[in-house]
Amino acid sequence: MEQLRKLIEERIEQWCDALPQSDLYAPMAYLMRLPGKRIRPAAVLMGADLFGADPRSVLDEALGIELFHNFTLMHDDIMDAAPLRRGKATVHVKWNTNTAILSGDAMLVKAYQLMGRDARVAQLFSRYALEVCEGQELDMAFEQRATVSLAEYTEMIRLKTAVLLSCALQVGAQCANAPAEDMERLGSVGEHLGLAFQLRDDLLDAFGDPQLVGKQQGGDLRAGKKTWLLIRGLELEATQGSTLLRDQLARPAESRDVPLMIGTLEALGVRTEAEAEVARHDALALAALDHLAVPEERKAPLRQLAAQLMVRVY
Amino acid sequence: MEQLRKLIEERIEQWCDALPQSDLYAPMAYLMRLPGKRIRPAAVLMGADLFGADPRSVLDEALGIELFHNFTLMHDDIMDAAPLRRGKATVHVKWNTNTAILSGDAMLVKAYQLMGRDARVAQLFSRYALEVCEGQELDMAFEQRATVSLAEYTEMIRLKTAVLLSCALQVGAQCANAPAEDMERLGSVGEHLGLAFQLRDDLLDAFGDPQLVGKQQGGDLRAGKKTWLLIRGLELEATQGSTLLRDQLARPAESRDVPLMIGTLEALGVRTEAEAEVARHDALALAALDHLAVPEERKAPLRQLAAQLMVRVY
Numbered sequence: 001m002e003q004l005r006k007l008i009e010e011r012i013e014q015w016c017d018a019l020p021q022s023d024l025y026a027p028m029a030y031l032m033r034l035p036g037k038r039i040r041p042a043a044v045l046m047g048a049d050l051f052g053a054d055p056r057s058v059l060d061e062a063l064g065i066e067l068f069h070n071f072t073l074m075h076d077d078i079m080d081a082a083p084l085r086r087g088k089a090t091v092h093v094k095w096n097t098n099t100a101i102l103s104g105d106a107m108l109v110k111a112y113q114l115m116g117r118d119a120r121v122a123q124l125f126s127r128y129a130l131e132v133c134e135g136q137e138l139d140m141a142f143e144q145r146a147t148v149s150l151a152e153y154t155e156m157i158r159l160k161t162a163v164l165l166s167c168a169l170q171v172g173a174q175c176a177n178a179p180a181e182d183m184e185r186l187g188s189v190g191e192h193l194g195l196a197f198q199l200r201d202d203l204l205d206a207f208g209d210p211q212l213v214g215k216q217q218g219g220d221l222r223a224g225k226k227t228w229l230l231i232r233g234l235e236l237e238a239t240q241g242s243t244l245l246r247d248q249l250a251r252p253a254e255s256r257d258v259p260l261m262i263g264t265l266e267a268l269g270v271r272t273e274a275e276a277e278v279a280r281h282d283a284l285a286l287a288a289l290d291h292l293a294v295p296e297e298r299k300a301p302l303r304q305l306a307a308q309l310m311v312r313v314y
Numbered sequence: 315m316e317q318l319r320k321l322i323e324e325r326i327e328q329w330c331d332a333l334p335q336s337d338l339y340a341p342m343a344y345l346m347r348l349p350g351k352r353i354r355p356a357a358v359l360m361g362a363d364l365f366g367a368d369p370r371s372v373l374d375e376a377l378g379i380e381l382f383h384n385f386t387l388m389h390d391d392i393m394d395a396a397p398l399r400r401g402k403a404t405v406h407v408k409w410n411t412n413t414a415i416l417s418g419d420a421m422l423v424k425a426y427q428l429m430g431r432d433a434r435v436a437q438l439f440s441r442y443a444l445e446v447c448e449g450q451e452l453d454m455a456f457e458q459r460a461t462v463s464l465a466e467y468t469e470m471i472r473l474k475t476a477v478l479l480s481c482a483l484q485v486g487a488q489c490a491n492a493p494a495e496d497m498e499r500l501g502s503v504g505e506h507l508g509l510a511f512q513l514r515d516d517l518l519d520a521f522g523d524p525q526l527v528g529k530q531q532g533g534d535l536r537a538g539k540k541t542w543l544l545i546r547g548l549e550l551e552a553t554q555g556s557t558l559l560r561d562q563l564a565r566p567a568e569s570r571d572v573p574l575m576i577g578t579l580e581a582l583g584v585r586t587e588a589e590a591e592v593a594r595h596d597a598l599a600l601a602a603l604d605h606l607a608v609p610e611e612r613k614a615p616l617r618q619l620a621a622q623l624m625v626r627v628y
Contacts (some may be wrong), residue, residue, distance in 0.1 A: 024451040075419060079412040098393040098454060101415060105389060105422065106447035109440055112426055116436040126427045133420035137338040140412060 001042065001304050004055060008041045011059045012066065027091040027103040028110070031070045034086045039305065040168045041066040046302045047172020047186060050294050058175045061121060064114030065168045068125075071107040072132060074100055079140065121174050128167035135160025148226045150235070154195070157228075162194025169302075185288045189302070192285035196278045197309050202227040203274050206262050218258035224249050228277070229270050236268045282310050315356065315618050318369060322355045325373045326380065341405040341417040342424070345384045348400045353619065354482040355380040360616045361486020361500060364608050372489045375435060378428030379482045382439075385421040386446060388414055393454065435488050442481035449474025462540045464549070468509070471542075476508025483616075499602045503616070506599035510592045511623050516541040517588050520576050532572035538563050542591070543584050550582045596624050 016029035041062035045055035076082075077090040078100050084090060092100035108129075115125045138156040142148045148156075169190045170183050178186070202220065206229055210217040220227050233245050244264050248256050265271060285306060289299060330343035355376035359369035390396075391404040392414050398404060406414035422443075429439045452470040456462045462470075483504040484497050492500070516534065520543055524531040534541050547559050558578050562570050579585060599620060603613060 022448075022451065023455065024448060075415055079415060101389055101393060102447055102450055102454070105419075106444055108419065108422055109443045109447065112436065113440045113444075116430070116433055116440060119430055119433050119436070122426070122430040122433070122436060126423055126430060129423045130420055130427075133416055133423065134336075134338060136416055137336065140416070141337065 001301055001308070004042045004045045004301065005038055007045070007056065007059060008038045008062055008066070011063050015063055023095060023099050024103055024106055027074065027095055027099060028067070028070070028107050030094070031074060031085070031091060032066070034088060036086070038066065039309070040069050040164060042305060043165055043168035043190065043302075044172040046305060047169040047174075047178075048176045049172070049301060050186070050292070050298050051173055051176035051178040051182070052298075053172075053176035055172075058172050060114045060117065061171050061175060062168075064111045064125070065164070065171060067107055067111040067114065068129060068132075069164060071104050071111060072136070074104040074107065076136060078104075079136070115171070118175065121171055124170055124174055125167060128163050131159045131163045135163070142226055147234075148231055150228065150231050153226065153228055153231055157198040158191065158195060161198045162191045165194040165197075166190030179293075182292055182294070185292050188288040189285050189292075189306075192281040192288065193306055193309055196281035196285065199228055199274060199278045199281070200310075202229055203271070203278065205229075206265060207271055218262055221261045222253055222256055222258050224253060224256075228274055229265055232273060233265045233268055233270045236270065240268075282306070315615060315622070318356045318359045318615070319352055321359070321370065321373060322352045322376055322380070325377050329377055337409060337413050338417055338420055341388065341409055341413060342381070342384070342421050344408070345388060345399070345405060346380070348402060350400075352380065353623070354383050354478060356619060357479055357482035357504065357616075358486040360619060361483040361488075361492075362490045363486070363615060364500070364606070364612050365487055365490035365492040365496070366612075367486075367490035369486075372486050374428045374431065375485050375489060376482075378425045378439070379478070379485060381421055381425040381428065382443060382446075383478060385418050385425060386450070388418040388421065390450060392418075393450070429485070432489065435485055438484055438488055439481060442477045445473045445477045449477070456540055461548075462545055464542065464545050467540065467542055467545050471512040472505065472509060475512045476505045479508040479511075480504030493607070496606055496608070499606050502602040503599050503606075503620075506595040506602065507620055507623055510595035510599065513542055513588060513592045513595065514624075516543050517585065517592065519543075520579060521585055532576055535575045536567055536570055536572050538567060538570075542588055543579055546587060547579045547582055547584045550584065554582075596620070 012032055016032055019025040019029055044058055044062035044065050048058040049055050073085060074091050077085055078092045078097055082090050083093050088094075090100075091103065095103075112122070112125075116122045135156055135158070138152070139160055142152070142156060166187045167190070169186045173183055173186050205215075205220040205227070206218055208217070216222075221230065224230075230245070237243060237245055245261060248261050286303075289302060289306070292299065326346055330346055333339040333343055358372055358376035358379050362372040363369045387399060388405050391399055392406045392411055396404050397407050402408075404414075405417065409417075426436065426439075430436045449470055449472070452466070453474055456466070456470060480501045481504070483500045487497055487500050519529075519534040519541070520532055522531070530536075535544065538544075544559070551557060551559055559575060562575050600617075603616060603620070606613065
């Protein structure tokens with residue numbers, strides 16, 4: 001994993017260095033150089049490695065996936081009016097909104113330039129890219145809605161977050177000419193890992209150690225964000241006839257009692273349920289990985305990545 | 315030409331009809347259904363026809379080019395804060411800015427899905443798509459600058475406007491496996507036609523019949539927009555020691571004497587020079603078309619398109 005990450009960082013740095021000096025390209029380098037876990041490009045390399053291709057041979061596609069991911073961050077940050085990204089000013093704040101729109105557009109084109117060597121890879125990529133847009137649309141639509149079901153929320157995070165990991169693994173595998181059945185299994189590995197990862201993120205917001213998580217505890221609850229925890233908590237309250245969470249949400253954000261909300265979720269058993277859901281997706285991911293028809297030793301890096309994503313920091 | 319346009323309109327209508335019902339896709343259909351001349355998709359069909367392919371065989375690529383063009387309109391309208399597009403509310407006004415950003419992004423992905431059958435076509439498309447972004451960046455940068463040279467302005471409109479026509483012709487030709495030399499000649503045809511078209515547009519703003527042009531006469535001058543005419547007018551004034559245009563520009567937009575500015579441009583000979591420049595590009599386009607190594611009768615539709623673009627409405 002560390003080896004793969006080094007290859008990726010070198011490729012990213014080389015790519016950023018070669019960009020022309022202008023406001024169109026500078027925001028791309030700025031965002032790409034923010035320190036990150038590089039999970040998605042690593043997944044591309046692992047997908048290729050699994051089926052016997054040299055990971056080095058798919059560095060372009062790995063970079064393409066990372067560019068796409070950063071393009072979505074650049075535009076999502078505009079849509080969310082987010083001032084900070086990993087502790088640094090977002091592109092639309094550091095430059096301006098128009099530059100962030102245009103540079104993001106050009107970044108998507110740049111991603112396609114790297115994904116376009118193989119028409120099958122490009123088609124695969126387009127399918128998932130569209131799903132990511134659909135996920136972002138649902139996310140924005142849910143903000144305007146009074147209620148969102150657990151199934152709807154899960155579908156939203158599947159599209160917005162999980163499918164890109166699935167796409168990354170499959171792009172690598174496709175470049176290595178993996179058989180169709182294994183492509184599907186690998187897609188399932190990525191999707192379940194991605195879902196588990198996002199649900200774990202929801203859990204960390206409420207129950208994580210703020211020191212380790214690196215953000216304010218209960219920030220999602222304070223903002224009234226409809227996460228898995230809050231949706232499930234409101235469902236359970238409704239069946240039990242209690243209204244504590246609902247009452248808190250009716251207040252303005254700054255006067256919500258966040259510790260009380262966290263305690264209520266715990267008492268309702270939402271934390272336990274969410275942890276079980278995370279474990280279920282982890283297990284499904286590992287089961288799909290087991291069924292992959294490649295020698296066990298080739299699966300080691302992907303198992304390591306899965307283990308890394310499954311680490312709890314609370 | 316009319317036949318081709320009918321094919322294109324049918325393909326666009328069919329595509330719009332098949333879109334899912336949601337705020338992600340509705341703005342795409344809205345923009346694509348605004349009446350337009352469909353010059354770019356027609357150019358794709360003509361490019362294929364020139365080299366003996368059935369125009370029907372490249373309808374996907376023609377639609378892809380038109381989608382890309384409309385994606386740029388959707389995002390440019392946000393950047394320009396434009397309320398109207400062809401007399402109708404722009405997407406960011408009819409929906410909202412976030413929807414216009416996201417729907418535009420998804421539209422670019424949709425364009426790639428249609429351009430991606432052939433990796434060579436996708437690479438060609440990416441190269442020009444990036445140039446269009448670079449042109450938009452220059453356009454925005456020029457607004458912030460005190461002076462822009464004629465050469466810089468020409469490069470900006472080449473990138474922002476002309477290269478897409480060039481791209482459209484070449485995409486069609488590439489699908490028909492045109493030889494590399496002819497691809498270059500065809501690129502030149504498109505680029506010069508595009509430049510002539512944009513310069514003619516600048517001329518129409520000041521000297522066109524407002525009834526026929528369909529917008530307020532001298533709108534660019536009123537806004538102080540650095541078009542070919544204004545840049546050249548200021549250059550000539552500077553060499554002659556007069557300052558009429560410069561003085562007008564120093565005033566707030568609403569108190570500028572637009573008819574006086576138009577008269578000054580005419581008196582300085584800018585109109586004549588611009589008309590000569592348009593004629594020069596038209597001639598270069600036709601010369602490149604002459605050199606194309608295909609039977610003369612196959613060039614007829616493209617000559618017709620060129621003639622149509624060359625019509626003066628003033």
